[in-house]
Amino acid sequence: MGATVTSRALAILGAFDGEHRSLSLTDLARRAGLPLATAHRLVGELQRWGALAREPNGEYVIGRRIWQLGLLAPVQSGLRQAASPFLHDLYGTTLATVHLAVRDGLQVLYVERLAGHVSVPVVSRVGSRLPMHATGVGKVLLAYAPEEVRMEVLQNLTRITAYTVTQPARLLEQLRRVRAEGYSTTGEEMSLGACSVAVPVRSGDTVVAALGMVVPDLRRQLPRLVSALQVAAHGIGRTLTGDPSIQWK
Amino acid sequence: MGATVTSRALAILGAFDGEHRSLSLTDLARRAGLPLATAHRLVGELQRWGALAREPNGEYVIGRRIWQLGLLAPVQSGLRQAASPFLHDLYGTTLATVHLAVRDGLQVLYVERLAGHVSVPVVSRVGSRLPMHATGVGKVLLAYAPEEVRMEVLQNLTRITAYTVTQPARLLEQLRRVRAEGYSTTGEEMSLGACSVAVPVRSGDTVVAALGMVVPDLRRQLPRLVSALQVAAHGIGRTLTGDPSIQWK
DNA sequence: GACGCTCCTTCCGCTCAGTGGAAGAAGAGT
DNA sequence: ACTCTTCTTCCACTGAGCGGAAGGAGCGTC
Structure with missing residues (x-):
């Protein structure tokens, strides 16, 4: 089982997809398969960096920084x-x-x-x-x-x-x-x-x-x-x- | 000084920008301010997940997975x-x-x-x-x-x-x-x-x-x-x- | 073909960052 | 006032991550 810190952080990002563009902390934790406290800390770090952003309603979404990074990807x-x-x-x-x-x-x-x-x-x-x-x-x-x-x-x-x-x-x-x-x-x-x-x-x-x-x-x-x-x-x-x-x- | 694992992984992603769309491991380590061995391990994990990809010439670039995530961001x-x-x-x-x-x-x-x-x-x-x-x-x-x-x-x-x-x-x-x-x-x-x-x-x-x-x-x-x-x-x-x-x- | 250079990969024992259960706070229904 | 859910904070234990060092793998130079 992947227990490295990085893999957990990535699991959080991976919780988002086309049908789930915004998620509450609890959803995020569940979907990433992480204890709530752990998810909370990681999410905080990701947010501070700009990988995640928080909507007015408290849900998390993919942040601007990831958007910008994505545009640098040499995907075709x-x-x-x-x-x-x-x-x-x-x-x-x-x-x-x-x-x-x-x-x-x-x-x-x-x-x-x-x-x-x-x-x-x-x-x-x-x-x-x-x-x-x-x-x-x-x-x-x-x-x-x-x-x-x-x-x-x-x-x-x-x-x-x-x-x-x-x-x-x-x-x-x-x-x-x-x-x-x-x-x-x-x-x-x-x-x-x-x-x-x-x-x-x-x-x-x-x-x-x-x-x-x-x-x-x-x-x-x-x-x-x-x-x-x-x-x-x-x-x-x-x-x-x-x-x-x-x-x- | 950011010493959390997550922040290090993010520092690696942050090493990419418009002028640096592909970077060697050494560049990546230098730009992220990490020891080579550490960068090596983190980069490996990021790559396994698809956040980074490796070009034929051995340099790393932002991966397809990040591109896909970025498209989910509600940027404007x-x-x-x-x-x-x-x-x-x-x-x-x-x-x-x-x-x-x-x-x-x-x-x-x-x-x-x-x-x-x-x-x-x-x-x-x-x-x-x-x-x-x-x-x-x-x-x-x-x-x-x-x-x-x-x-x-x-x-x-x-x-x-x-x-x-x-x-x-x-x-x-x-x-x-x-x-x-x-x-x-x-x-x-x-x-x-x-x-x-x-x-x-x-x-x-x-x-x-x-x-x-x-x-x-x-x-x-x-x-x-x-x-x-x-x-x-x-x-x-x-x-x-x-x-x-x-x-x- | 031996040397020097740079860049990449692997190893391993020490230690401190990360863990997660639990308790507390803050809402939102009823 | 209560219950239920979701979020936030705390803290002592421990194993995941650290990184110096050593060992490849190329490649150009003399």
Whole structure:
């Protein structure tokens, strides 16, 4: 059992997540698995440093200092910088929710997002992870992932909606098509009422990211969206190839 | 002298800043003021948890986990949310780099940014701080800051480029004009080849932020840019006034 | 190919920082 | 006035953390 002081402090920070953005001391202690007195002292130190802040209502939230540190993280920073203007253009021409994602292990990690006006149920948030087999960007990344990754993901196709593809053979077929046609689509596989298209972003020969879009319905405008995405992805790729340091562990 | 384990771990994280995004173990130990062996152990723990990551070259950088945590921080989240659509619109109509900044102590803190394609040397990054006297948003925030803040900033006008305003009297005169005319400008005062315009964002009577724009040249289009900025700033202000919780310590 | 330099990793016995049970304070319902 | 919950403070015991020192691992120099 991890009993080092540092691991305890980190356990406190780790108690926060997307659903728990603010926590009381007691919650914090419980979630971190620490005695109240211990949590209290650690929380005090973290707060003094600026890692945590206290809301008017007494609950704790992640502090400004961590926010600033996080912005220094080289999480795809080269990629994000290169992509940023293209994402805006894409948003400008399509007014759809636009995503930039990379593969992180067996999941998709969203590194950038622009939210559209249109009320489509979008689950992703910047910094969140989703399964690969049920998202547009995920299918692209999976299609170009190393064989072993693909195999492991195929073992565990959890059902999310009634339309989620859960048969390995069918998904494999889809992935082959992604490679052949250069784009992937999903239809309400992650959340009802949301469809998506995505294309790979290449730097040289390797696919470093996926660029995707979420819309309520695909049928009519598919070709237009795909070509808009491809233009943007190509632009990002060209910018990247100029840049020597693309972060990818 | 901070000798608690937690404070040491935090000191290690604190060793990173805008100019030092990746550090060797030795640098880290030196900057955090810790013996090498101690730093080594702490760094190991931080890395295991994901607070730090190791680059191929052996240097340490802020890890993905901290990045994710930072995204949960409620830093100006009300303000940023309110501003986001207006920033997009602004970018859409002007295609210039657009900034949203607040005052943090004696510096400008950039809380949001949209980067344009245009190759203008832009120094600011989201989460970074810059001096107030050499940036467009800074001058706006300074113009409306409490007297004491203004005085303290005026004591220390460091020169950055050949055009930086370093005479207190001249800056004061500029600030008076900002208040009178409702916008500020800079001409290559922060970096050569970059000019900027900025306007205040008001919530009720108080100036809560500044909205700015960086362009290669101001002369011809100044009136157009100022009015675009003012429309956006006004919109943000109106959205904010509806919102009860604007984060400002 | 031996030397010197810098940077990283491991070891281990001493000791003081961290621990956490418990008691007290401060609210907020009822 | 009471109970229940959450927060804060206290303090004596003890094992987790400390860090000097020694041992790698590179790399450039002569």
